[in-house]
Amino acid sequence: MLIVKVGGSLGIDYDAVCDDMAALVKAGEQLVLIHGGSAQTNAVAEALGHPPQFVTSPSGYTSRLTDRRTLEIFQMVYCGQMNKGIVERLQQRGVNALGLSGMDGRLWQGPRKQAIKVVENGRTRILRDTYTGIVETVNTNLITSLLTSGYTPVLTPPALSAAGEAINVDGDRAAAATAVALHADTLIILSNVPGVLQTFPDEASLIPAIQLNDLETMAEAYAHGRMRIKLLAASEALHAGVRRVIIGDARSQRPIRRALEGQGTTIA
Amino acid sequence: MTTVICVECDGELEMTDDVLVGEIVECPDCGVELEVTSVSPLTIELAPEVEEDWGE
Numbered sequence: 001m002l003i004v005k006v007g008g009s010l011g012i013d014y015d016a017v018c019d020d021m022a023a024l025v026k027a028g029e030q031l032v033l034i035h036g037g038s039a040q041t042n043a044v045a046e047a048l049g050h051p052p053q054f055v056t057s058p059s060g061y062t063s064r065l066t067d068r069r070t071l072e073i074f075q076m077v078y079c080g081q082m083n084k085g086i087v088e089r090l091q092q093r094g095v096n097a098l099g100l101s102g103m104d105g106r107l108w109q110g111p112r113k114q115a116i117k118v119v120e121n122g123r124t125r126i127l128r129d130t131y132t133g134i135v136e137t138v139n140t141n142l143i144t145s146l147l148t149s150g151y152t153p154v155l156t157p158p159a160l161s162a163a164g165e166a167i168n169v170d171g172d173r174a175a176a177a178t179a180v181a182l183h184a185d186t187l188i189i190l191s192n193v194p195g196v197l198q199t200f201p202d203e204a205s206l207i208p209a210i211q212l213n214d215l216e217t218m219a220e221a222y223a224h225g226r227m228r229i230k231l232l233a234a235s236e237a238l239h240a241g242v243r244r245v246i247i248g249d250a251r252s253q254r255p256i257r258r259a260l261e262g263q264g265t266t267i268a
Numbered sequence: 269m270t271t272v273i274c275v276e277c278d279g280e281l282e283m284t285d286d287v288l289v290g291e292i293v294e295c296p297d298c299g300v301e302l303e304v305t306s307v308s309p310l311t312i313e314l315a316p317e318v319e320e321d322w323g324e
Binding site: 113114115116117123124125126127128 | 291292
């Protein structure tokens with residue numbers, strides 16, 4: 001079984017991702033796709049007069065500040081436009097895709113954070129009333145029953161809190177939790193860069209392979225922005241039993257198979 | 269500058285006038301993290317132990 005996460009940044013070729021998925025599914029591969037939608041969420045939020053805001057944690061991780069209105073816009077885009085757009089593409093290619101958010105059937109559950117710590121202009125603050133959290137449990141029965149019935153699951157945040165609230169969770173880490181829960185051999189994380197770059201944004205400086213033992217040091221030295229969370233997700237997946245994580249490029253043809261052939265950054 | 273008393277060790281903290289609600293300050297005496305819960309009047313409480321925000 002293969003778990004593929006495709007991000008939501010500008011430049012991602014979703015047609016190419018779906019072409020590749022269709023080829024793999026027709027060849028008998030069981031696939032679960034998890035997707036993002038950040039760029040489109042930003043655009044819709046701007047259009048609706050509620051511009052996106054991002055916060056930075058004390059360790060330098062950036063994430064979306066999710067108030068209730070932001071969460072509603074997030075759901076419109078992730079669960080609506082993005083999820084159904086991918087399902088439509090897959091159906092056009094003969095794949096019986098079925099789109100679900102992490103809330104549906106309690107697919108992804110975890111705690112909502114009561115407070116978050118952020119750094120603004122060098123000052124650390126506590127923010128409350130945000131709708132963020134992490135995935136702690138995955139409804140594997142639901143996913144495997146879909147797979148055994150011939151469906152290809154297409155999954156997206158938000159997840160569900162214990163109190164039944166929608167919570168914004170990081171898609172890369174949700175994909176890692178899903179790969180672990182399903183005992184997947186490989187997790188592929190696709191985005192709009194070729195992989196981990198030694199000197200961002202120089203794409204010729206791609207680091208082709210990272211040993212798990214070196215991951216923390218390499219992340220500290222070379223990962224910037226959202227790549228830091230991808231490497232955190234990779235670390236979580238690998239330490240919990242996934243054999244390899246490949247960070248690949250979703251901007252051109254055959255992105256999944258190219259990643260499996262070794263193009264990108266393979267972490268094991 | 270305004271002086272407040274640390275709720276943990278009773279030490280004195282000097283706070284600048286532009287301090288923000290929710291801001292975390294560290295007690296110079298005992299090192300505990302304190303959260304500014306109000307600026308008028310200026311009040312502080314022990315800061316909650318919270319994880320970093322790693323949402324999307």
